Amino acid sequence: xxxxxxxxxxxxxxxxxxxxxxxxxxxxxxxxxxxxxxxxxxxxxxxxxxxxxxxxxxxxxxxxxxxxxxxxxxxxxxxxxxxxxxxxxxxxxxxxxxxxxxxxxxxxxxxxxxxxxxxxxxxxxxxxxxxxxxxxxxxxxxxxxxxxxxxxxxxxxxxxxxxxxxxxxxxxxxxxxxxxxxxxxxxxxxxxxxxxxxxxxxxxxxxxxxxxxxxxxxxxxxxxxxxxxxxxxxxxxxxxxxxxxxxxxxx
Numbered sequence: 001x002x003x004x005x006x007x008x009x010x011x012x013x014x015x016x017x018x019x020x021x022x023x024x025x026x027x028x029x030x031x032x033x034x035x036x037x038x039x040x041x042x043x044x045x046x047x048x049x050x051x052x053x054x055x056x057x058x059x060x061x062x063x064x065x066x067x068x069x070x071x072x073x074x075x076x077x078x079x080x081x082x083x084x085x086x087x088x089x090x091x092x093x094x095x096x097x098x099x100x101x102x103x104x105x106x107x108x109x110x111x112x113x114x115x116x117x118x119x120x121x122x123x124x125x126x127x128x129x130x131x132x133x134x135x136x137x138x139x140x141x142x143x144x145x146x147x148x149x150x151x152x153x154x155x156x157x158x159x160x161x162x163x164x165x166x167x168x169x170x171x172x173x174x175x176x177x178x179x180x181x182x183x184x185x186x187x188x189x190x191x192x193x194x195x196x197x198x199x200x201x202x203x204x205x206x207x208x209x210x211x212x213x214x215x216x217x218x219x220x221x222x223x224x225x226x227x228x229x230x231x232x233x234x235x236x237x238x239x240x241x242x243x244x245x246x247x248x249x250x251x
Contacts, residue, residue, distance in 0.1 A: 005035040006219040007073045010212060011062070011092060012081025012108075013042040013054065019246045020205025025079060025212035027249040028234075032216035037075070039065045041083055048204035048245040056084045063095055070099035076219035077104045079212045086127045093134045104218045108211035109140040111147050125150050132165035137224065139211045141171040159185045169228055171210070184228050191225050193232050200239035203247045210235045 008029050015021035022038040029036030039062055045052040069075065078096055083089045089107070096103055128148065132138065140148060142155045145168075149158040159168045163185035172181040172195070180195035203209075213234045217227035241248035 005033055006076040007037060008034045008212075008216055008219045009037040009039065009069065009075050009078045010081065010215075011039045011041060011066075011078060012208065013044050014040050015044055015046055015205065017046060017048050017204065017246065019048045019203070020208045021081060024205045024208045025081070028209050028212040029216055031234075031249050032213060032220065034076075034216045034219050037069055037073070039069070041081070041088075054082075059088050059091055063091060066092070066095055067099065070096070075100060075103050077106065077215040079215040080105065080107045081208060081211075082110050086124060086131065090127060090131050093131055097134050104136040104215070105134070106137045106139065106211050106215045106218070107135050108207055109138050109144045109148065110207060111144050129165055132162060135166045136218075137167045137169060137214065137228075138162070139169045139171060139207065139214070141173055141207065142175055145170060156183070159183065163187055167224055169214070171207070173206070182228070182232060184225060186224075191228075193229055195236060196233065197236055197240065200236060201243050201247075202245060203239050204245040206235060206239060206247075209238055209247075209249075 010022050010025035012025060013021045015023060018024060022040060026036045026038060040057055041062060042054045042056040044054045080089065080092065083092070093105060096105060145155045145158050148162060155170060159170045162168050164187060168185040170183045170185065172178060175181055180198045182193040184191040184193060210231055213231035214227050217230050222230065238247045238249060
């Protein structure tokens with residue numbers, strides 16, 4: 001069994017380079033002393049520099065995998081990565097909450113690869129809101145959050161609007177005014193999370209690592225602000241680990 005470690009699940013794609021997706025999540029889980037499970041939403045062909053193609057996992061197969069895991073284990077937190085559609089995401093989120101209402105869900109809103117391969121296009125705002133109401137945190141950056149709104153408005157305004165449905169961690173890696181400064185939007189409060197060090201190196205899959213670190217911290221019993229703050233420290237260490245796009249995991 002887990003030797004008293006809480007169970008955490010990643011539902012995301014497989015990246016053979018190990019920089020992103022379920023391999024990166026598993027590395028992050030291990031460093032946080034939680035026991036990690038993984039359900040694969042798609043097999044990709046990619047390196048740290050280029051994305052080539054993906055074969056999506058059939059939704060029924062994913063849902064069956066989730067049923068078996070939740071029937072056998074008490075899973076404290078779930079991190080969700082790439083999915084092919086809002087309906088696919090909706091089915092996953094609905095099933096997780098049906099099987100385990102207390103399980104916390106973190107959605108890393110990866111809408112496209114860094115080389116502009118689209119994973120998911122938001123066309124139905126009503127469905128998006130229905131999903132967000134069942135999620136405990138989303139982690140968009142300044143580019144991604146613009147795609148979560150049907151209106152051409154500022155990222156901060158979108159974050160305030162979306163926080164009415166679920167908490168939003170607006171990541172500062174693409175913040176045009178305050179590089180590296182994250183903002184955690186709760187329904188009635190905004191927390192500013194400043195970086196300890198901005199002298200970092202770009203890493204493939206950094207968003208995956210951050211969101212899985214947050215999920216791990218939540219599973220360990222940390223409140224949302226503390227979980228995000230500690231995950232930020234972890235990701236900064238990861239970003240400083242070397243000068244390549246494939247980082248080393250350590251606490």
